[in-house]
Amino acid sequence: MGVLGFLLEVVDVIHEGKGPAAQALQAMEANPYEMFKTQVRLAGQKLGLPADLLKIIETPERVLEVSVPVKMDDGRIEVFLGYRVQHSSARGPCKGGIRYHPAVTVDEVKALAGWMTLKCAVVDIPFGGGKGGIVCDPAGLSEGELERLTRRYTAMILPLIGPSRDIPAPDVNTNAKIMNWFMDTATVLRGEPMYAIVTGKDVAVGGARGRREATGRGVMIVTQEVLARLGKDLRGATVAVQGFGNVGSVAALLLHQAGAKVVGVADISGGLYHPSGLNIPELVEHVARSPRHVIAGYAAPGVVPIPAEEVLTLDVDVLIPAALEGQITERNAPRIKAQVIVEGANGPTTPEADVILEERGCIVVPDILANAGGVVVSYFEWVQNLQYFFWDEAETTARLAQIMRRAFQDVWNLAQAEKVSLRIAAQMLALARVAEAIRLRGLFP
Amino acid sequence: MIQPPSLLLEPEACGLLVQALENCGKKSFGGVDALVAALRAGEPWAHSLFRYALAQELGLYLNRICPNIRRVYVYGSTMDDRAGPSSDVDLILWVREKVPALESLLWKLDALLLHGYRMLTGFSGPPMFFDFHIVDDAEVAERQGYGAVIHSLWTAPVPLQLPEEARNRERTSLT
Numbered sequence: 211m212g213v214l215g216f217l218l219e220v221v222d223v224i225h226e227g228k229g230p231a232a233q234a235l236q237a238m239e240a241n242p243y244e245m246f247k248t249q250v251r252l253a254g255q256k257l258g259l260p261a262d263l264l265k266i267i268e269t270p271e272r273v274l275e276v277s278v279p280v281k282m283d284d285g286r287i288e289v290f291l292g293y294r295v296q297h298s299s300a301r302g303p304c305k306g307g308i309r310y311h312p313a314v315t316v317d318e319v320k321a322l323a324g325w326m327t328l329k330c331a332v333v334d335i336p337f338g339g340g341k342g343g344i345v346c347d348p349a350g351l352s353e354g355e356l357e358r359l360t361r362r363y364t365a366m367i368l369p370l371i372g373p374s375r376d377i378p379a380p381d382v383n384t385n386a387k388i389m390n391w392f393m394d395t396a397t398v399l400r401g402e403p404m405y406a407i408v409t410g411k412d413v414a415v416g417g418a419r420g421r422r423e424a425t426g427r428g429v430m431i432v433t434q435e436v437l438a439r440l441g442k443d444l445r446g447a448t449v450a451v452q453g454f455g456n457v458g459s460v461a462a463l464l465l466h467q468a469g470a471k472v473v474g475v476a477d478i479s480g481g482l483y484h485p486s487g488l489n490i491p492e493l494v495e496h497v498a499r500s501p502r503h504v505i506a507g508y509a510a511p512g513v514v515p516i517p518a519e520e521v522l523t524l525d526v527d528v529l530i531p532a533a534l535e536g537q538i539t540e541r542n543a544p545r546i547k548a549q550v551i552v553e554g555a556n557g558p559t560t561p562e563a564d565v566i567l568e569e570r571g572c573i574v575v576p577d578i579l580a581n582a583g584g585v586v587v588s589y590f591e592w593v594q595n596l597q598y599f600f601w602d603e604a605e606t607t608a609r610l611a612q613i614m615r616r617a618f619q620d621v622w623n624l625a626q627a628e629k630v631s632l633r634i635a636a637q638m639l640a641l642a643r644v645a646e647a648i649r650l651r652g653l654f655p
Numbered sequence: 656m657i658q659p660p661s662l663l664l665e666p667e668a669c670g671l672l673v674q675a676l677e678n679c680g681k682k683s684f685g686g687v688d689a690l691v692a693a694l695r696a697g698e699p700w701a702h703s704l705f706r707y708a709l710a711q712e713l714g715l716y717l718n719r720i721c722p723n724i725r726r727v728y729v730y731g732s733t734m735d736d737r738a739g740p741s742s743d744v745d746l747i748l749w750v751r752e753k754v755p756a757l758e759s760l761l762w763k764l765d766a767l768l769l770h771g772y773r774m775l776t777g778f779s780g781p782p783m784f785f786d787f788h789i790v791d792d793a794e795v796a797e798r799q800g801y802g803a804v805i806h807s808l809w810t811a812p813v814p815l816q817l818p819e820e821a822r823n824r825e826r827t828s829l830t
Contacts, residue, residue: 242808283682311811318808347813349707349734352683353700382811383734478745478786501741502781519800534810536803556809560798 242321250324253637256630259645267327267644270320272296276366278344280359283352290359294342294367296376297323300647303374304340305330305588307381307410308363308388314343325578326585331640333582333617335589338644340376342367348383360388364395371396373406373596379588380410390415406595409588418591420606421584426460426532427607428583428614429554432575433465433528435618436550440573445469448487448526450548452476452518453533454505457554457581459494461530466490470528476521477533479506483516483524522546531558538563546572553577568631576633578640579621586613668767671712672775679708694740694776702738709768710744713785714815717748721757725749725792728805730812740778743786747801747812753791761787 247268254264278290293316296304306326319341327339344363348356370376380389389411396404405416413419420427434444447470451462454477462472471487482488482505489510496508522529522538523545531537532554538546543563551567552575553559559567559574567574587610594600601609625635680687683704693701707729714727731745732738750757769784794802804810 309811312813313811322808347816349703349729349813350711350816352704382809383813502743502786534801534804535807536798537800539797539799541799 241317243317243324246321246324249637250641253634253641254645256628256634257638257642257645259641263645263648266648267298267641268324270295270297270323271299272370273316273320274367274370275316276363278359278363278366280355280362282355290344290346290363292342292344292363292366293319294340294370294376294378295319295323296338296340296370298327298338298644299375300644300651301327301331301338302336303338303372304376305337305379305585306340306342307379308342308344308384308392309382310344310346310348310384310388311382312345312347314345319343327644328637328640329578329582329585331643332579332621332636333586333613334620334643335586335613337377337585337589340378341381342378343381356388357391360391361395364392365399368396368399371407373404373592377406377588377592378408386410386412386417405598406592409591409595411591416591416595418587418594418606419601420603420610421587421591422456423460424583424587424606424610425554425581426457426583427464427610428586429457429461429530429532429552429580430464430468431583431611431614432580432618433461433470433530433550433552434468435615435622436552436573436575437528439622440550442527443469446471447528448473449528449530450474450521450524450526451530451532451554452521452537452558453531453555454493454497455532458530458532459497461532461554462490463494473526474516474521474524475505476516476518477505478518479504481505481516481518481521482508483514483521484510484512486512488513524548528552530554534558536560538567540566543567544570546570549573551575553580556581564631564633574631574633575618576636579617579632579636582617583610583614586610665767667716668764668771671709671716671764672768672771675705675709675712676775678711679705682708691775697740697778699737699739702740702742703733706733706738706742706744710746710785711815713746713764713768721760723750723752723754723757725751726805727815728812729815730804730810734813740776741781743781743783745786745788745812747788747790747804749795749805750789750791753789758787758789761785761789 250268251264274294276292278292279287282288306323323339323341326341330337330339389408392408393404393411396407411417437444437447449465449470449472451458451472454475462475466472472490473485473487474483493508497503497505500507522542525547528550529548530552534555535557538559540562543566550573556577587606590606621632621636621639624639625632676687680690684690684693690701694705710729717724726749728747732742733744765783765785769780772780772784788801790802794800795805804812
């Protein structure tokens, strides 16, 4: 069965609900961990990996559930539920964020930890995957309550984490401030500096320079790489970017500086189009000045406002969806004209749309590779913290480019060799690397 | 679909503001005066907490008067304490079906709340205080537009707490 048939079968079972794979895939909406296991199984079968090895990879190494009692401002004690999942340490210490959200579930955390294992493996950094979460409504907490919650949660999971074991990071509703508290708590309890126990901190307490731009920079680098493989020059290539936040605006600016013509951009406030290319530095400045940090209100000669959704279907060489997931669907995929799609956001293309794009010969650089710049710079932060030796931004940029280029080359080569899409190649490559590490280490005892 | 509120919206909006100030002030600032002072000083933490408290009151109010609403979610700068005096509040309203009357009500309420916010803080604020994204059942089921965000693993907007009767209604309607 060809790749297209494989993908069609996946989509078919989602719709029709036939067979065991169908049941697992239908569960994905309700249960992301089922989706993760299905992905591992399907990619593993393509690699010809034995079922018992896949079983090891599907299953997290450790799942820790903790109760986190916190004294609230009104004197009550509230007990929160927290998790830390270490999916795999086969390739190195576990790495992954901590989220604060009322709907956190253990299966969601298990799935996200598994995806971190694959993401770190694709870019070949020496980390496994982990994830954590606390079931809470962070905005309903005062700053004091949030700090006490963070510090107690840190203390509860501290026996399992550490610079050589498991390194958390920010995720949904957590930020540098929370990571600073995390590091400080670990430092106090262990009695020694613990900068490397967590990444995503402020620069003054061991954070990495260039972290904010890292994901967008990674997107630009893989765009450059994919165009080069197609024999096209980035100079003069036309680009459309959906989303103008940390990822989209940085990618657009760097592509503009490299000579690409960014002809269309969109964010929540609308879209802008200029057939000869927008003045991206000016637009970035406008967004920084605008009270809501949006592109609305920007005007320049030749710039035409367009509905935000139209940016996806502009006649361009490269489309960069860098906003939200689920934006490229079976409805708009047939109208997408870009030959190359670089997924700056997580999951911007639905599985149904993926099939349509492949049929039409579009090359999709998958999210697991395209937006991995962030985790690569987290790796740099950890390395610098371990060495107490801090790099300047130029060094971060150069090393990021080196890792992203090598990762792209590896995925591209596998896709060519196996005649599969870059998405499937990335999953296969990641899985093969994890499987190889498990095989080489052997099974204890 | 919506029970008629519109002629008397001004006191309603005023009530929401007052309630949000009281709840937020009492909870995190030791009183309303300290909260107002922090808001006027442009403290991001105060602006995030106050915006969340106001979103909470708005969500409760909308749930009371509009059974068409399933859930109200908040995300963005309000949730990660990046909000400043000019920040809006990103809200997603998941409704059974879209009706023009709801949009009209939201516009009017927003204008009144923004006016109140300006009077209270002295800041001109954003052009609209709440950035509403209304999604219906079909958009959520098909993961279209902001319907894709509701169950997003990556963005994960926070559902505002509902009063008990609304939670019961939600449980009944979803089963």
